[in-house]
Amino acid sequence: MDVKEIERLIKISRERPLMPDAYIPWQLEPEPDDIFLPEVLTSLQGLDIYEGLTATQKLELGRHELVQVIASYAWGECLFCVFMTRHLITLQPDSVEHQFLIRELIEEFRHQEMFDLHNIEESRHILFTKALLKNYSSKAGYIKRTLYSYVILFNILFVRTMYVKREIYQRIGMPNPDHAYKLASINFKQKFATICLDDIIDFVDSWKGFNTLTRFAWRWVLGAKV
Helix, strand or coil: CCHHHHHHHHHHHHHCCCCHHHHCCCCCCCCCCCCCCCHHHCCCCCCHHHHCCCHHHHHHHHHHHHHHHHHHHHHHHHHHHHHHHHHHCCCCCCCHHHHHHHHHHHHHHHHHHCHHHHHHHHHHHHHHHHHHHHHHHHHCCHHHHHHHHHHHHHHHHHHHHHHCCHHHHHHCCCCCHHHHHHHHHHHHHHHHHHHCCHHHHHHHHHCCCCCCCCHHHHHHHHCCCC
16 A cells, blocks of 8 residues: 555545534525435436425435435444454554554544535545555455455445335325335336446456456346446
8 A cells, every 4th residue: 555645645634624513504594496415316216206296205305315325324334443443453553554544433433423524534535445455355365355345245235225215205295105115126226226336346346356256246236237
């Protein structure tokens, strides 16, 4: 891993922390045209049933589904912190990797307080994690790369599954939530494969995570084009 790059990320984290109380404009009231999610990312958009929803129902659909994404991602980040804490104790305290992981764990726990910080700070974490995983995968054999691939696959499946919930269609007042849930599950699986997987596929492919034992699972479970 590039020591200078890690040192640069540490410097940014120390000098430009994003604190919830200062970063979020709590005093601002929502604007009439504000939405929670772009329509294309909601589970029902693109279906005939979506056109029958009122403007309020469409807004509420986005709100509920955004909350589901945040909840599942927050759970995933807590799990990530457990793994990284275990990795941390294997490192020398004066190493740059150890120093960065300390900063990353601080920021990850702060994300639990206010998830709006996530997009900015997470970009640093993604850079580091990609480099860390590439470092491990470059030394890994066929079996370990297969296991890494399945870990990522099932984490993505968990997040996607959390997104579409039958209860949401009940809460927004749809007359047949079971029917809506069935349509939404199929629709969002297709959307997810089209909109959300490209970067993930490139990343897994970069360390040869697709092979005879994994490629069929990515296609079957996520509809990935690999």
